[in-house]
Each structure stands twice: as C-alpha cells, then as structure tokens.
Amino acid sequence: MATALASDLNTVTLGAPLALDSGKSLANVEIAFETYGELAEDKSNAILIFHALTGDQYVAKTHPITGKPGWWDRMVGRGKPIDTSCFHVICANVIGSCLGSTGPATPAEDGQPWGMRFPVITIRDMVRAQVALLDALGIETLHAVVGGSMGGMQALSFAANFPGRTERVLAIATTARHSAQNIAFHEVGRQAIMADPEWHGGDYYGGTGKGPEKGLAVARMAAHITYLSEQGLTEKFGRQLQDREAKSFGFDADFQVESYLRYQGISFTDRFDANSYLYITRAMDYFDLAEEHGGMLADAFKDAGDTRFCVVSFDTDWLYPTSESRNIVHALNAVAAPVSFVELSAPFGHDSFLLECPALDRVVKGFLG
Amino acid sequence: MAPKNRLRPDLAKIAELVPEGARVLDIGCGEGELMDVLRHDKHVDIRGMEIDAELVEKAVSRGLSVVQGDADCDLSDYPDASYDVAILSQTLQTASRPDYMLDELLRIGRTAFVSFPNFAYWKMRVSLLVHGRMPVTPHLPVSWYETKNIHHLTVDDFRALLADKGVTVEGCWFFAGGKEIGGTNANWRAEHAVFRLSR
Numbered sequence: 114m115a116t117a118l119a120s121d122l123n124t125v126t127l128g129a130p131l132a133l134d135s136g137k138s139l140a141n142v143e144i145a146f147e148t149y150g151e152l153a154e155d156k157s158n159a160i161l162i163f164h165a166l167t168g169d170q171y172v173a174k175t176h177p178i179t180g181k182p183g184w185w186d187r188m189v190g191r192g193k194p195i196d197t198s199c200f201h202v203i204c205a206n207v208i209g210s211c212l213g214s215t216g217p218a219t220p221a222e223d224g225q226p227w228g229m230r231f232p233v234i235t236i237r238d239m240v241r242a243q244v245a246l247l248d249a250l251g252i253e254t255l256h257a258v259v260g261g262s263m264g265g266m267q268a269l270s271f272a273a274n275f276p277g278r279t280e281r282v283l284a285i286a287t288t289a290r291h292s293a294q295n296i297a298f299h300e301v302g303r304q305a306i307m308a309d310p311e312w313h314g315g316d317y318y319g320g321t322g323k324g325p326e327k328g329l330a331v332a333r334m335a336a337h338i339t340y341l342s343e344q345g346l347t348e349k350f351g352r353q354l355q356d357r358e359a360k361s362f363g364f365d366a367d368f369q370v371e372s373y374l375r376y377q378g379i380s381f382t383d384r385f386d387a388n389s390y391l392y393i394t395r396a397m398d399y400f401d402l403a404e405e406h407g408g409m410l411a412d413a414f415k416d417a418g419d420t421r422f423c424v425v426s427f428d429t430d431w432l433y434p435t436s437e438s439r440n441i442v443h444a445l446n447a448v449a450a451p452v453s454f455v456e457l458s459a460p461f462g463h464d465s466f467l468l469e470c471p472a473l474d475r476v477v478k479g480f481l482g
Numbered sequence: 483m484a485p486k487n488r489l490r491p492d493l494a495k496i497a498e499l500v501p502e503g504a505r506v507l508d509i510g511c512g513e514g515e516l517m518d519v520l521r522h523d524k525h526v527d528i529r530g531m532e533i534d535a536e537l538v539e540k541a542v543s544r545g546l547s548v549v550q551g552d553a554d555c556d557l558s559d560y561p562d563a564s565y566d567v568a569i570l571s572q573t574l575q576t577a578s579r580p581d582y583m584l585d586e587l588l589r590i591g592r593t594a595f596v597s598f599p600n601f602a603y604w605k606m607r608v609s610l611l612v613h614g615r616m617p618v619t620p621h622l623p624v625s626w627y628e629t630k631n632i633h634h635l636t637v638d639d640f641r642a643l644l645a646d647k648g649v650t651v652e653g654c655w656f657f658a659g660g661k662e663i664g665g666t667n668a669n670w671r672a673e674h675a676v677f678r679l680s681r
Contacts, residue, residue, distance in 0.1 A: 421547060442549055446559045449505075451529065451547040455538040472539050479543025 122213040123147060123170075125249045131208070131242055134235040134399075140222070144246045145213025146170050146205035149189060150197030152252075159252050160195060160481070161243065161279075162204040163260035163267035166336075166393055167385055169212040172204045173197070178384045184467065194478040200256065205246050207239040207267075209392040214242070217388035218318060229315035234392060236263070236400045240270045244278070257281035257481055261466035262433070263393070266400050269441065272420060273402055273413035283480055285425045285473070286466045288437035289410055289444070290401035295432065298339050299394040302332030306387045315388050329387040330378030337377050342429035342462030346370060403444075410444035417445075422452040423480040425466075425473065432463040453480065489515060491657045492597040492674045496569055499595070499653075499678065500524055504566040507531070507590060509553050510573030514541035517548075529565075531556065554578050557586040565590055571597040575631040581643060588649065588681050597676045602636035602669050603658070621673060637669040644679065652678040 122145045130138040147170040152159060162172055164184070169176070173183040173190050189195045189202055206214035209231070217231040247255070258279045260268040265287025272282045288295070306312055309328030317324040338346075350370040354360065357367065366372040403410035422445050426438035435456045445452040457472045459465035466473065489497060493516045500506060504526050508517050511530030520526045530548035532538045541548040551559075553570075554577055568591025570583070575598055577583040587594045599621055600606075609617035616626040624630075637656075644651060656663050656672035663671055 423542060442551075443559045446549070447561060449561070449564050451527075452549060453538070453542045453547050454549040454551070455535055455542060456550055457535065457539070472536075475543045476539055479545055482545050 124213055125246055127242070127245045127249070129245075131238070131245065133232055133238045135232055137232040139208070139215065139232060142208060142215045142242060142245070143213070143219070144205050144208070144215075144242055146203060146246060147172065147174055149173055149202040149204075150191075150200050152201040156252050157254070157256065158199060159201045159203060159255050160257045160259060161247070161255050161271075162189070162195075162202055163239075163243070163258065163264035163271075164204060164207065165260075165262040165264050166397065167333075167381070167390070168264070169210065170204045170206045171212075172202065176384070179380075187469070188474070188477065194474040195259065195481060196478075200481070203246075203250070203252075205243055207393065208242045209234045209239070209389055209396065211386035211389040216386070217315065217392055218386045226316075226318040228318065228388060231388070231392060233399075234396050236266045236270050236396050237274060237405065239396065240267050240274060243267070243271070244275055247278070253278065255279040257283055259283040259285075259477075259481075260287070261285040262287055262463065263397055265433075266397065266402075269402055269413075270400075272417055272422070273406065276416040276418060276420065279420060281481065282420060282422045283425075283477065284422070284438075284441065286427055286430050286433055286463055287424075287441075288400075288433040289413075289441050290403060291398050292437075296398045298335060299398055301335045303391050303394060305329075305331035305335070306391060309387075312387065315391075317387075324382075325387045326379070326382040329382050329385065329390060330375075332378075332387075332390060333381040333385075334374045334378040337374060339432045340462060340464045342431070342460060344429060345461050348460065349373075410440065411447035414445055414448050414450055417448065417450050420450065421480075422450055423476065424452065424454045425476060426454075426456045427461075427463070427465040427470075428456055428458050429460055430463040430465065489519060491660055491662065492655075492676050493519075493571060495655050495657075495662065495676050496571065496595045496597065497523065500526060500567055500569075502526075505564075506567045506569065507560070507565040508569045508571070509557070509587070510571060510576075511537075511541060511546075511548055511569075513537045514544060514546040514548060516569070516571065517541070517546050518544060521546075526567075553583060553586075557583070557590065560590045562589055563592055565592070567591050567593050567595065569595045571595070572599065574598045575633050575635060577633060580633050580635070581647070584643070584647065584649070588679060592680065593652065594679045595676060596640075596679060597674060598635060598640065599631070600637045600656075600669070600672045600675055601634040602638065603673045604670050605673075607670075637672055637675050640675070640677065644677075648681075650680045652680055654678070 127142040130140040191198045206212040221227045258268045265284035268284045306328035309325035312325035353369045355372040406413040426435040442454040506526045506528040508530045531551045538550040655676045656668045657674040
C-alpha cells in the first residue's frame with residue numbers, strides 16, 4: 114500500500130458537490146495542487162498542467178514519497194521551456210488519484226475509506242474538478258492548458274467542455290479516444306490487481322496486509338512496456354543477462370529487461386494505490402471525446418473560437434500513435450481552429466514526452482510564447 | 483520577424499498582393515517566412531501546412547499555426563471555401579498529381595496564389611541544349627535523382643492546364659535574376675512565375 118502522505122499538502126475543498134458523468138455526485142471533494150512561479154496581478158499568466166495516469170502535482174518539486182525530482186522537472190522551471198519566471202504553473206492531483214485529492218483511499222462520509230464504493234469517474238469529471246479549483250483560485254482564463262498522455266486527454270476535454278477558459282491548448286502524445294488495444298492493456302492491469310488475494314474487493318485499507326502489491330506491480334509492468342518502444346528496449350537491454358554469465362534454466366530474472374520491469378513494478382507500489390489505478394484506467398478507457406459530442410469529434414471543438422491548439426506526437430509512440438493525433442488535427446481543421454501539429458522523432462516511445470527531446474522543448478516554448 | 487525584403491521575390495509579391503485581414507492558408511510554408519511577414523504586415527489570420535517536421539517545428543516555435551502534413555493527401559481535411567486565400571509556393575511541381583492539387587487549392591481558397599519555377603526559362607533551355615543533362619541551377623540546385631520536383635512545368639504548360647480546367651487567371655507576375663520582369667515572352671524569360679487564380 115502506498116505510504117501515507119505528509120500533512121503539508123496544498124488543498125482546496127470544493128464548496129459544492131461535484132456532479133459526475135455517471136449521474137452521481139461527490140461531496141466535500143478535496144483537490145491537492147502545487148503552484149510554481151508568481152501569478153501576475155491581472156492573473157493572465159496561469160498555465161494549468163494536467164498530469165498523466167500515475168503522475169501527480171509534483172511537476173517540478175521533489176516527490177514527497179520517492180524523493181525523486183518532479184516528473185517534468187526538465188520542462189518546467191526558471192529558464193525552462195515552461196518558464197516559471199514568467200508563468201504561474203498550476204498542477205493538481207486528479208480526483209480518483211492518491212496524492213492528496215479525493216479518491217478511493219480517502220474516507221467517505223461514514224469515515225471508512227471509499228474503496229470500491231467510490232463512484233466511477235471520467236476524464237471530464239477530472240476536468241470539472243480542476244475547473245472548480247480554478248474557480249476557487251479566482252482564475253477565469255488561462256494562458257494555456259498543457260498535458261501529455263492522460264494529461265493531453267484532459268487538455269482536449271477542457272477545450273471542448275470549457276471553451277473560452279484557455280487561450281492555448283497543448284496536447285502531447287495523446288488521443289481523443291481510447292482504442293480497443295488501449296482498453297485491452299488496461300484490462301490486463303486491472304485483472305492482475307483484482308486477482309491478487311490481498312485486494313479483498315478493494316477493501317484492504319487499514320488492515321495488516323500490504324494490499325494488492327503483487328497485482329499492482331504486474332499491472333505497472335504490463336503498462337510500462339506500452340510506454341516504451343521496441344527500439345528503446347533493444348538499445349537499453351537487448352538480450353543481456355542480469356548479474357550472471359549464463360541463463361539459469363529457472364525463472365529468476367535472467368534478463369536485464371525482466372529485472373528492470375520487476376523493479377519498475379515493485380517500486381511503483383510504494384507510491385501508488387491499487388484502487389486509484391483501477392479508477393483512473395477506467396476513466397481513460399471511457400474517454401471518447403467524439404462520443405460525448407454526438408459522435409463528431411469536430412463538434413467537440415465547435416465553440417473553441419480563437420483558442421490556439423498545438424498537437425504533438427512521437428514517431429515511436431505505439432500507445433497513442435500519430436494517427437490518433439492526426440484525427441484530432443483533422444477535427445480541429447474542420448472547425449477552422451488555429452492548430453499546429455508536428456510528429457517529432459524520438460526513440461523512447463510514448464514516454465518520449467517526459468524524456469530528453471530538444472525539439473519538444475522548442476515547440477513547447479515557441480507555442481506558449 | 484523576417485523583413486519583407488528578405489523574402490524570395492515570388493513570396494514578396496504574394497505578400498504584397500494578399501488583402502489586409504484575409505484568412506490565409508500557406509501550403510508548403512517551410513519555416514513560415516511568408517506567414518510571419520503576412521501576420522505582421524497584413525494582420526491576416528494565417529495557417530500553414532508543411533511536410534518537413536523540422537521546418538514545422540521551427541514555424542511553431544516562432545508562434546505560427548502550422549500543421550505537419552502532406553499536401554498530396556491532407557488537403558482533403560480542409561472544408562470548402564474555408565479560406566479567402568490559399569497559397570501554394572514552389573510546391574505544385576512536387577505534387578504527385580498537380581492537377582488534383584490545383585483543384586483542392588481552389589476548393590479550399592476563394593482565390594489562390596501559385597508560384598513555380600519555369601522549366602522553359604532560357605538558361606535552362608541553353609543548359610539542356612549545350613550540356614544535354616538535366617540543369618542544376620541556383621534555384622533548382624538538386625540533381626534529377628534526388629529532387630523533390632517530380633513534375634517540371636513551364637509557364638505555357640501551366641496556362642494550358644488552367645484553360646483546360648476553366649480556371650480564371652486574375653493576374654500573373656514573372657521573375658528572373660531575383661527581379662520582377664514584364665510578362666512578354668514570359669515562357670522564355672521568366673525563371674519564376676506567380677499566378678493569382680479563382681474559379
């Protein structure tokens with residue numbers, strides 16, 4: 114089970130219940146967030162960054178559990194492409210997650226953790242919560258919304274559902290809907306968690322057990338493969354053996370790639386809650402921006418007006434390939450929205466947006482102006 | 483911002499002719515030199531399309547709205563008459579079907595500017611006549627086997643295509659040696675041509 118968080122979280126408690134796509138509503142929603150850089154007096158320089166599936170508000174601050182630098186430290190900071198010496202950057206933990214915002218691990222009205230009683234949420238629900246945060250902060254119009262992967266889905270959903278509240282939308286390595294393949298990989302992860310006897314139907318909080326760590330680790334391992342490219346894996350590991358001269362003729366982690374994935378899986382369980390993983394992957398699977406707008410993606414953006422869009426894909430990303438970005442660009446062109454699109458070349462697959470990619474830095478900096 | 487006088491002569495002419503405040507699509511916009519001038523000088527609402535990712539990245543990083551795309555197939559994304567002006571500069575001769583691309587251009591834009599190198603320019607003719615090999619010139623500096631220009635054309639070829647298609651020529655301008663020249667015997671004398679077209 115994820116380690117408990119320190120109590121010095123920045124949180125806002127929403128005054129009104131949050132209406133959800135499921136028809137249910139969520140009361141007393143807490144949203145944990147971090148900010149970077151000064152907010153201008155006229156509040157015109159705010160950029161909202163949306164994090165990805167297992168990300169958090171610690172974009173450019175040391176992670177309170179892992180002690181590692183922020184997940185986009187290379188992109189956000191003074192003098193960096195998203196320059197906090199001129200922009201006020203806000204990043205909030207999505208609802209359903211486990212880094213301080215209301216999710217399955219937080220107490221319900223009866224004082225017990227929500228567990229699987231937590232309502233199923235959608236990407237749009239996450240965005241509604243973030244808009245409520247903006248309202249609470251008194252920020253009407255953003256300079257930009259920015260996100261990669263699931264963060265990009267939120268950026269697109271924000272543009273579609275709250276037109277006029279941002280001047281720019283930067284959506285990186287993302288899609289306007291989850292494909293059958295995307296859903297399939299997530300289902301493997303969810304089944305791994307639910308098959309772990311420690312899961313207990315999601316009711317594992319507060320007990321003596323450690324929660325479904327094995328299941329969550331396997332879920333992370335499967336997902337992690339989808340974030341990398343075949344070329345990247347080959348370059349990094351090939352068929353090299355881990356700390357041994359020869360194959361063991363057993364089932365230890367003989368190969369470096371196995372050892373790496375096991376480490377990725379197990380270290381993930383220190384910082385993430387298994388039920389949050391179930392809920393957030395579900396939200397991503399439910400995401401289909403066209404479906405929300407009568408089946409026409411272009412209709413999602415028909416009120417976007419002068420909002421400028423920039424869509425970026427990576428040539429080695431097979432999770433959300435360039436064709437998905439083109440689909441978004443096609444829709445934006447159909448409503449004559451000011452859109453930029455570029456497919457960048459980077460060897461790291463889907464994770465390229467988080468890694469060293471100077472071309473991405475230039476595009477981000479140039480687009481944000 | 484690129485000063486207008488640094489633009490290639492065909493682009494400078496187009497920049498001069500685009501009406502103030504128009505909605506403009508620049509197809510094959512490169513790193514956006516013309517777009518940059520037009521948005522500053524003519525306050526146009528301008529978008530670009532470019533096939534080369536590096537050039538797109540440069541254009542986007544100067545704050546322009548440019549989509550990486552292949553004019554041979556991606557123009558179909560744009561609705562009919564969605565722009566006042568569609569510009570196709572030095573790209574027609576790279577199209578797999580220039581005639582289809584011209585149709586697309588005039589479908590998307592109410593007016594279109596097309597610029598292209600004239601393969602019947604007298605220096606080209608002399609070069610081909612004397613050397614017997616495909617000319618390599620300052621404006622067409624790439625050898626036949628690696629050039630993107632797969633459909634070389636002349637001013638007269640273009641006029642014939644326009645006549646076949648019933649396209650209206652609203653104006654045409656010719657250039658040689660980096661300067662504008664008159665239209666007399668343009669098929670011989672012009673190195674480059676700019677046409678303003680409409681349906």
